[in-house]
Amino acid sequence: MDTDPPHPPPAERGRLSALLRLRPYARPYRGWLVLTVASAMLASLAQLAVPLIIQRVVDGPLADGDRAGLIPYVGLALVFGVAEAALFFVRRWAMNHSSLRLERDLRDALYQRLQRLPVSFHDRWSSGQLLSRATSDMSTIRRFVGFGGVFLLVNLVTCAVVLALLLLTYWPLGLAVLLTTVPLTVVGLRWEKRYNAESRLVQDEQGELATDVEESVQGIRVVKSLGRSGLVFDRYDRKAVRLRSLQLQKVRTLALLWCVFEFHPQVTRALILVGGSLAVGTGALTVGGLVGFVALFTVLLWPILSIGFLLAQAQEAASACDRIGELLDAPLTVADRPGLEPADVGSPARLRFEDVGFTYPGADRPVLDGVDLDLAPGETVALVGATGSGKTTLTALVGRLYDVTAGRVTVDGVDVRDLPLAQLRSVVAVAFEDATLFSMSVRENLTLGRPDAGDDDVDEALRVAQAEFVHDLPWGLATRIGEQGLSLSGGQRQRLALARAVLGRPSVLVLDDPLSALDVHTESLVEAALRSVLAGTTALVVAHRPSTVLLADRVALLQEGRITAVGTHSELLAEVPAYRDLLAQDSELSGAFS
């Protein structure tokens, strides 16, 4: 059973070792990554050549008034300049090959994992959390692989090389520069940490706002009909105001940071000029040496200033790796056992629940306990029970949306856990009460589980579900359904979902109150057509309405997680007071069955 907390405490996050998770994704692109780092490194070194050339120009041709002597130096500076530009292009090109492909692979792995993770995992995680991992965390990693990580390495090497050159040029001044970089690095690191924390708060608040927009758009009908637009706006506005103040705080920190970063080099440059001029006066340093020194110092600035920022980026990327890792490492509790082979399953098949128990992860008592139910091939059993008695849970066990926690469910004598998931889900078809349709064409929605279904199969399924209205849609079966099928009525969506389930006449059909959104007239038409499908398949039908119960050969009464009675509808009506009471709660029913 999977009981890991969904969000580990922040203290556990952000370890740089988390970045090592990226190794398997980086491996296929290591050539491109090496090229990215090498071109960035060479470009940085090419940049260093220019101050050294200037130093020689000042001390050589300029001091001697030798104009012709300038030409080789100018040529050399040009070569290094062009090389730097070319290397810049190579870096960007190689970086795109490595980081964008790595991001794509990681994105695919994450999406695949989300598809394979059990329903119990999705019960615990909000879609907002999954979304932020699949989008912003993914971009953070791409930025680090393509930029932050590369320049962290390159800038550290550049710093070391430049400081060595400064020390070689004139060591007392070189040492002074080295000492002044220490407080700058410390301040940079400290403020970047603060900036990072503030950025995180801004991101979280942006996520909150996005969730608010999503919820209020999805629930717009409820909000409007309750007349709560003002209240919803006030809540949104409070969050927007908070976001603005967090953003302002972030901008203030950044402004202060850059103020120090801009101020520091000016002071250091002044120190260099004073110290350097004195050294030139005593002959310890040439004029060219001083000019080269200042130019080298300028090259040093960006690598020093960027270290804090790049380390913060590394920290963010490590935290993103951890957050994505939480999903990639989440256990696949519902998966094929190794070496499973498809088994023989007839059509229709026998469906049995044998002493089945089920407890939701984290719950302290079972929802189902000792459930025994045997559906003969071709039989239809209606599952009736009070709300919350466990009907939906029981139906979810057939297609392994959840695995039983006790007992077993078998199809033609084979434990559903011993059938490959692909086979199980082609044998068992399910229509849920909440008919989810996707933003794709009607045909794609219908054939989602059976992509090989032919036109005749589709027409037959549409007829059974009384969903032939689709032919009147603007592009017929090719009509794209709006976001979540919202452009269709509840009853239309339910009929399409039913057609999807009955398509191809599955061996076992599970219907969770499939007709609840239909008007009485459509319901009786669907029922009439459904009878012919039910005759050829084994069906477990969750029923709230009398008319749905009448579709079944037998009825099973579920009470507090146990099957307490099984028999024909009239037997139960006559012999089981609880069944009578349950049906009598519906006045329409009491009229129909008393």
Ligand SMILES: Nc1ncnc2c1ncn2[C@@H]1O[C@H](COP(=O)(O)OP(=O)(O)OP(=O)(O)O)[C@@H](O)[C@H]1O
């Ligand atoms: N994902 C879940 N996690 C934890 N508990 C759940 C979950 N889904 C349902 N339950 C609990 O399990 C019990 C049975 O729920 P279930 O949806 O199976 O009942 P039902 O008989 O289908 O109800 P209804 O007729 O209202 O649809 C309820 O107490 C419910 O709160």
